[in-house]
Amino acid sequence: MKVMLSTTVNGEQVQEAVLPRTSLADFLREDLGLTGTHLGCEMGACGACLVLMDGVPVHACLVLAVQAEGSTIETIEGLNETGAAADLQARFHDRNALQCGFCTNGMLMSAQALLEANPAPTRDEIRDALSGNYCRCTGYEAIVDAIDTTARDRAARTEAAK
């Protein structure tokens, strides 16, 4: 039996009937066509499906869509629209921090949430924040570089704005 779900996705109010067995990831991808949220393992191990739920990263494969009732979801499409992570995306590009790109959206979600909570992370803290994100192509050095550089850029911009 379908259940009515109302939630906010990338700033828009969404009302849909969903089957309880539908994961938030499948709901975003199939019902809303937001395919930037990737699915790898579907058991919480790879981090490809990370989205922001009420401002913090969660695995969309491990959250049932019905559990998102009343919450606010932000996907990579939302970050693209607002431009909130444009600088981070540019650094991933500059530093060759992606190859196939399958993991990248999840990496960006972790990185964006880390920098919000901790604007000046050490490289160890960056690695720790990425411990639940698998990349099967690049190795992590370039990814850590991209996040580290973005943190410095943002700090410099804040300083300059003072």
Add this chain to the structure above:
Amino acid sequence: MKLPSFEFLRARSLAEAWALHSDAGGDAVYLSGGHSVVPSMALRLQAPSRLIDISQIAELHGVELQGDALRIGAMTRHAEVLANPLIARHAPLLSRAAPHVAHPAIRNRGTIGGNLALADPASEFPAAVLAMRAELEVMGPEGQRMIAADDFFLDLYETALIPGEVLTAIHVPLPPEGRMFGFDEIARRRGDYAMVGVAAQADLSDGVVSDASVTLFSVGVTPMRATAAQDALKGAPLSTDSIARAQAALATDLDPPDDPGFPAERRLQLARVLLGRVLTRMEAVQ
């Protein structure tokens, strides 16, 4: 993998949760953070016909001082356990355990109540509540029960909870001034389950250990209290000698499983090394 079909119901009160549970004739599972239930259903390890979401029930929320204990609501998420100042002050073994529990995104959803109710022997919080001699507040249609952590973990994924009962909170007795705490684990990768882990606390009186509480996890079917190691520490100053005695005593306390690729002897050896590290760090700050 996709989940099998089930019915999803949200309980607004404990009474409603019990009614929805008994109504399903035992074929129902409570849902808190869902970070163990959902993957286990995806893997077809279980296929209950009903999931009862208990996350909105008021009694399961909040962290507050109540008399001589800190009451931690079962719905407190791992990330909150990590960040809460009352927990850091009065139940530091939990704050020290939290960074070792999974990855940041999982900590944003997983709850301490779900974690304890699941009772994974490689999990960090069960060992921490055992070492702190916490009491678990449990409510069922018959009323409230307080269960000592020592009596809660019965077997592999088996607790003293009666089907339908809800774990509502953890009560941690407030520590006396000067209590020492130690926590660490050895894992293959940051955020992975422990190969072996230790949670310990000790009190000194006139420079002598008057009380010690040592638990190990990932060494058997439940988290375990190391009573011989505790006794070896008591009545002497915490020193290289007493630490060596506690390490030796672990052979009496533990009978680890013999896994292919991870022999019992090696696990015991790792437990000794880790216990030595944890106690030495406690000695250094005393």
